[in-house]
Amino acid sequence: MSGPVRDLTVDSVTGIDVSLPVAGPGARAYAFLLDWHIRLIVALAWFVVGALLYNGRPSLAPPLSNDARWFGTVVAPALAIYFLYHCVLELAMRGSTPGKRMAGVRLVARDGGSPSAGALLTRNVFRLVDSLPLCYGVGLISVVLTRDHLRIGDMAAGTLLVFERAEARLPGSATAPAPGAGHLDAAGAEIVAELLERWSTLNPQARQRLARQVLERYGGGESAASGGDPDAAWRAELERLASSR
Amino acid sequence: MDGAARQRALTASLLQRAGLWREADARTRRLSSGRSDDAADATHLADDYRLLAHDLARARTLLPDSRTREYLEAAYARAHATLHRGAWHIGSELLTLFRDEIPAVVRSLRPYIIWSTTIFALAALAGYALVHRYPELIALFASPDLIATVERGKLWTEGLLNIVPSSVLSVQILSRNISVSLFAYCAGFLFGLGTLYILGLNGLMLGAVFAFVSRHGLAGPLASFIVAHGCVELSVLCLSGAAGAAVGEALVRPTHAGRIESFRIAALRSGKLLIACVALLIGCGLIEGYVSPNPGVALWARLGVGVGYWLFMLALLSGRLFGRRAARLR
Numbered sequence: 163m164s165g166p167v168r169d170l171t172v173d174s175v176t177g178i179d180v181s182l183p184v185a186g187p188g189a190r191a192y193a194f195l196l197d198w199h200i201r202l203i204v205a206l207a208w209f210v211v212g213a214l215l216y217n218g219r220p221s222l223a224p225p226l227s228n229d230a231r232w233f234g235t236v237v238a239p240a241l242a243i244y245f246l247y248h249c250v251l252e253l254a255m256r257g258s259t260p261g262k263r264m265a266g267v268r269l270v271a272r273d274g275g276s277p278s279a280g281a282l283l284t285r286n287v288f289r290l291v292d293s294l295p296l297c298y299g300v301g302l303i304s305v306v307l308t309r310d311h312l313r314i315g316d317m318a319a320g321t322l323l324v325f326e327r328a329e330a331r332l333p334g335s336a337t338a339p340a341p342g343a344g345h346l347d348a349a350g351a352e353i354v355a356e357l358l359e360r361w362s363t364l365n366p367q368a369r370q371r372l373a374r375q376v377l378e379r380y381g382g383g384e385s386a387a388s389g390g391d392p393d394a395a396w397r398a399e400l401e402r403l404a405s406s407r
Numbered sequence: 408m409d410g411a412a413r414q415r416a417l418t419a420s421l422l423q424r425a426g427l428w429r430e431a432d433a434r435t436r437r438l439s440s441g442r443s444d445d446a447a448d449a450t451h452l453a454d455d456y457r458l459l460a461h462d463l464a465r466a467r468t469l470l471p472d473s474r475t476r477e478y479l480e481a482a483y484a485r486a487h488a489t490l491h492r493g494a495w496h497i498g499s500e501l502l503t504l505f506r507d508e509i510p511a512v513v514r515s516l517r518p519y520i521i522w523s524t525t526i527f528a529l530a531a532l533a534g535y536a537l538v539h540r541y542p543e544l545i546a547l548f549a550s551p552d553l554i555a556t557v558e559r560g561k562l563w564t565e566g567l568l569n570i571v572p573s574s575v576l577s578v579q580i581l582s583r584n585i586s587v588s589l590f591a592y593c594a595g596f597l598f599g600l601g602t603l604y605i606l607g608l609n610g611l612m613l614g615a616v617f618a619f620v621s622r623h624g625l626a627g628p629l630a631s632f633i634v635a636h637g638c639v640e641l642s643v644l645c646l647s648g649a650a651g652a653a654v655g656e657a658l659v660r661p662t663h664a665g666r667i668e669s670f671r672i673a674a675l676r677s678g679k680l681l682i683a684c685v686a687l688l689i690g691c692g693l694i695e696g697y698v699s700p701n702p703g704v705a706l707w708a709r710l711g712v713g714v715g716y717w718l719f720m721l722a723l724l725s726g727r728l729f730g731r732r733a734a735r736l737r
Contacts, residue, residue: 172487174460174487176456176457176460176461177460178460178461178463178464178483180483180484180487181480181484182484228570228571228572228575229572230572230573230574230575233572233574233575233578234574238578256492270488273491274484274487274488274491275487275488275491275492276488276492279497279500279504280504280508280675280678280679280682281675283678283681283682284674284675284678287589287592287593287678287681288593288596288674290586290589290590290593291593291594291596314596317667317670317671317674318596318654318670318671318674318675318678319671319674319675320671320675326481327477327480327481327484328481331474331478354416355413355416355417358413359413401412404412404413404416405412405415405416
């Protein structure tokens with residue numbers, strides 16, 4: 163059943179898995195409605211402009227007899243825009259559409275990558291099933307009932323809709339280091355913390371040598387070299403370095 | 408140094424790398440949107456990916472519920488998708504699809520094709536026998552207009568082009584045929600029963616209509632009308648049915664980890680055949696709009712078109728149309 167946002171977890175060669183929040187029925191419906199309005203408006207616009215140009219006067223009336231030019235230039239393109247919108251745009255935009263983009267969601271394969279052309283076509287063919295009996299009834303029930311909020315087309319194609327998180331921003335406190343500040347980088351901070359944790363287990367010569375090497379690299383240690391109790395002084399210098407930000 | 412101080416120090420040093428994340432994410436966005444073809448950006452991507460992975464791992468521990476973590480998750484996911492995105496050459500993808508993948512699907516679906524063709528043929532024979540024996544049953548399969556026209560000794564296809572232009576007729580026919588074909592495939596989702604129903608119903612209708620027109624001496628003209636487009640059209644219906652049956656069997660008898668996984672694999676594999684089916688049905692629609700209803704086209708020409716197009720279909724489905732044999736030899 164529908165619940166809190168679930169993540170699709172994808173293994174990575176780095177050993178750090180990729181986490182993609184799965185879009186639920188609400189986000190799906192929102193994206194669909196946006197797309198539905200876009201395709202309806204574009205298809206209607208085509209029909210209206212085409213009919214006006216065809217008639218040569220402000221009238222949308224079709225010709226009295228079947229006319230191939232009317233059908234080919236006004237009706238068929240409008241129908242094609244409406245019915246092929248998802249299929250063509252998902253292929254062209256590799257799993258996205260204008261509505262999905264506005265809703266902040268996109269289609270991915272189960273491995274987190276872009277779906278293949280075959281998967282996108284299969285997904286769209288199964289709209290025939292998902293749209294039954296009307297208003298995407300089967301698709302909606304399936305989205306609500308399945309763990310990853312999948313409609314039948316997604317099950318067939320191995321795709322799912324995830325949040326894009328394109329708007330994720332860093333907080334103001336996360337700033338770039340000032341040039342020449344000489345502060346610890348993440349690796350250095352970890353080395354210093356490790357060294358301090360293991361301080362009591364190391365012999366004095368070894369820990370003082372290590373402390374000197376670290377402090378030479380990241381700056382400081384002058385006072386430790388000239389202090390009375392070198393062991394305590396090196397430790398104090400390391401602690402000062404660790405808390406220098 | 409206590410744990411909190413250590414955590415503060417690590418967090419501070421992590422946050423100092425924000426500039427690197429922004430640069431990495433900007434490069435990823437440029438590459439993923441196609442706005443950059445800079446080789447330096449592309450070569451940087453692998454380093455950026457490692458950098459983001461490394462820092463994300465730290466952020467997950469140090470700042471689990473922070474915007475920094477959220478940002479890193481998003482940037483890392485984008486870098487992952489960009490790095491693992493395959494090349495997108497639609498021309499070579501289509502060539503591979505038609506030359507290698509579709510023939511492989513046809514080979515793997517061979518038993519289903521035989522079965523769906525058999526079911527369709529049996530249903531057609533049953534429809535023929537039924538209406539031949541009980542002519543009044545044609546009302547179950549055909550519209551009153553069609554029945555009245557045939558009873559007047561005429562085919563409903565006569566003078567069709569006087570009512571509807573060929574182009575309109577083609578589009579109407581091909582869109583109807585494509586939707587029937589796609590439905591035959593999708594209906595496999597109902598454990599194959601939907602596909603069986605569509606194949607059976609279409610077979611029954613074909614047989615019934617033939618039996619009915621035969622009783623009025625119109626079987627010859629109807630065969631003449633159908634021969635140009637029908638060979639491929641009916642074959643495509645059986646192919647779609649075979650694809651749907653494969654999907655249905657994957658649900659009835661799962662071969663992989665679970666039903667849904669089996670369904671996904673079967674649907675993705677057999678769905679490729681539908682692309683060929685749609686392409687063939689576009690051709691059928693054009694033939695049915697321009698050639699079949701045209702009384703000026705002689706029977707031998709219709710036969711030539713029908714047989715030629717059917718051979719074309721065989722060449723397409725075997726991959727020979729795209730040099731499959733030549734590719735093998737190389």
